Amino acid sequence: MSGMIIQGKTGDWEVICGLEIHCQILSKSKIFSGASTHYGSEVNENVSFIDAGMPGMLPTLNEECVSQAVKTGLGLNAKINNYSAFARKNYFYADLPQGYQITQFQYPIVGEGFVKIELENGETKDIGIERLHIEQDAGKSIHDISPTKSFIDLNRAGVGLMEIVTKPDFRSPEEAGAFLRKLRSIVRYLGTCDGNMDEGSMRCDVNVSVRKVGEDGFRTRNEMKNVNSVKFVMQAIEFEARRHVEVYESGGQIEQETRQFNPTTCTTKAMRKKEYAHDYRYFPEPDLPPLVLSDEYINNIKNDMVELPDAKKERFVKELGLTPYDASVICENKEVAEFFEKAASGHDAKKVANWLMGDFFAMLNEKKITLAESPISAENLGALVELVSKNVINGKTAKDVFAIMAATGEAPEKIVEEKGLKQVTDVGAIEKVVDEILANNQANVEAYKAGKTNLIGWFVGQVMKASQGKANPEVVNKLLKQKLG
């Protein structure tokens, strides 16, 4: 049970939440014009006559955006609709040059699907997808340059968006957070959206309501627009759910309204009430014929799909013996999973996973670098694990070798060779050192024999020190125990 229960004065309350996520489609040009989608261009540099809503201009559908949406739909285990159609959503705003947004309303390109999420307690849950539709983004209004003027940047106007609507399946902030991370992982695997919430290429609207445990149906929900990080989404759900409970328990009612989440105070405040809501006057877009996709077209995309995180995770568990938890951590990010697979190839995969998730990630964090910038290659990480597996070096030496690899980027074999770090496994040689240590520390030998058996660690340390860390610790242990009786 991963649901969040709020204990109120009148009883237990359950949180109900659904998400609407706008994902900017990764495509060379905009969805209805040939203008570039490049992020970070000069203001109003990527604007065609179509994007600017010039008289007589007509939209034409960019096929790349269609295939990206289909790919994403398949990634959400969803039904791809052979027939979909565009509609106009009419409203006036300065950064909406046409005076309407071209979107899909009644007939979305993707229908129902689901996304499997993993929770901290090891449980999994399927979150239902209601639909995915494609539409154009608006431009940006900039109000903080001048006190009396607003400025408009149309670079973003007309960039393709996928709006993904979930079913109201979330019962806790944790589930919503896990879903967003999973969704981000899926679109990044597919290369259909870069998933950067802080840059606005993935934006989330959060719908929240509460109900008494055991109650049927849903109560009035509130929507919070454009919450721009996973953490904020989770905070917004928590705050809003508690607010609802408070309102109900103090005898009030929740009105349907749009609210804004303030990340600084972690609270929400009303933006506009339903009676001021826009009437968008949706109607079929007459400039674009319906979008008809053949089964062949859809199948071609299906056959061309990359392995998605769920499938990869399953494979890592089954074929490489990873724990489900390790596998899902490694598979969240496609680059990490690929790095891991390369590193693990031919070596002990579980040990590689431990190194990757432990020392390796710690090293990246410490150096504040990305995986791609890592001085340690996947091959070298694998080779290091192999040296330990083959008893060429022991675990302690491996940590030292790793540190050198992180500093120099050199291959572990080379480091071990040059620094003479090869582990001593010759029992005779180790025995000589053990005997020497025992002979020089008779007092401790007596103490051990008298019952202070925890002195074994001190003896091991002395032997290791004397062998400059190269002695095989297992052999050392065995010999010491033998000789100390």
Add this chain to the structure above:
Amino acid sequence: MMTDLTELTIAEASAGLKKKEFTAVELTEAYIANMDKHRNLNAYVCETPDKAIAQAKISQEKINSGQGGDLEGIPLGIKDLFCTKGIATTACSNILKGFVPPYESTVTANLLQAGANFLGKLNLDEFAMGGSNETSAFGPVINPWSKDVPLVPGGSSGGSAAAVAANMCAAATGTDTGGSIRQPAAFCGVTGIKPTYGRCSRYGIIAFASSLDQAGPIAKDVTDCAIMLKAMAGFDNKDSTSSQQPVPDFCKVLGADIKGMRIGIPKEYRVDGLNSEIASYWDKAAAMLKDKGAEIVEISLPHTKYALAVYYIIAPAEASSNLARYDGLRYGNRVDGEHLDDMYTNSRTAGFGKEVKRRIMIGTYVLSAGYYDAYYLKAQKVRRLIRDDFIKAFEKCDVILTPTAPSAAFAIGDESMQKDPITMWLNDIFTVSVSLAGLPAMSLPIGLNHDGLPLGMQIIGKSFDEENVFKAGYCLEQQAGFKRK
């Protein structure tokens, strides 16, 4: 001095140019002189004689070297709804005052490619909304057939029809949404054809009602319409609703035998109170075709009676959305206000005329929540029934013959029309059903009424079967022997 060059049809002028009887510059200058002479008609809202002459010079060089397109050296007038690069384009609305497009519409680009030169931009009803050219921000156009009282030329392509009738251009472009080519052609005693929806690209034509708008020519006779349409039409990847159907050489069918051609006469079009002169010309026209071997068959278009109502829901609905972009922000006329909404209100209040405002209001209303199903959705359903009527009727006939308009040209400022806009809208009664069905239809002059004013007949064809329309039209033209003004 040879005959007045402006009297010549395109076919005659092209022959004369090829035979070097006169030059393209002389031809163009003759038209420019006529434009000057008939300036009182107010047909042109922007004259570009210098550009026309410069083009004519280039054309003459091509003709001299035995090259050139189908319209080489032919001076045309362009309805001011077509965006023309570097030439002011206003849709005859104050809101677009001063707008100079940095791009060329596909249709005008095609005409330039064929060798035509442009004498200027022609008057129309504001945003093509009107049937008399009286809603133009540049004032009404006077029908060249006027005697004592100034008569309307029809609309919305009033400037185009009047300019062709008064020999102020060899031919003109028009657009037709509910009859805007055919009705003015009928009122001015000239010939015009609205081709099948999708035949001409709408790219660069200022949109009125996207699912209905089609470009077509208004010319001195059927042959010239065939030459013009061939040059204007064709697939355009910038307009997703343009058709990939190949464009036939319409001239090839002119003069072909019509023996056995089945001419449909819709019984529902014999509305009560149909003008007796028009009714009698309709009978005469049928008889003329029958004389040439055609078969006259009665057909039924039972849903025609709803066409006007359907049209005045769908066209304003689309218009209300299409005209949202005229907000004073990026181009055209801006009237400042304290807030953004004030600026919108002020700019649009000052920029749009009464009829345009009326249609935006109607369109906004029929699309609004709670009314959409009762109006827009129902209208779409009836639109399908109207189209199905035609499909069924065309099982029994090859073309359909009807009058173009229920009356001859009326006086400018006609009281009953001014009082009740519905009276004006009734002008479209014979033309709108064809537009709703997306079919090709031609209007050609059949004779004069008792006041000496021209009356038009409409020939409707199957989808993408302009050839039979031209065939029947040419035959009727020969039989009627109408003398142009």
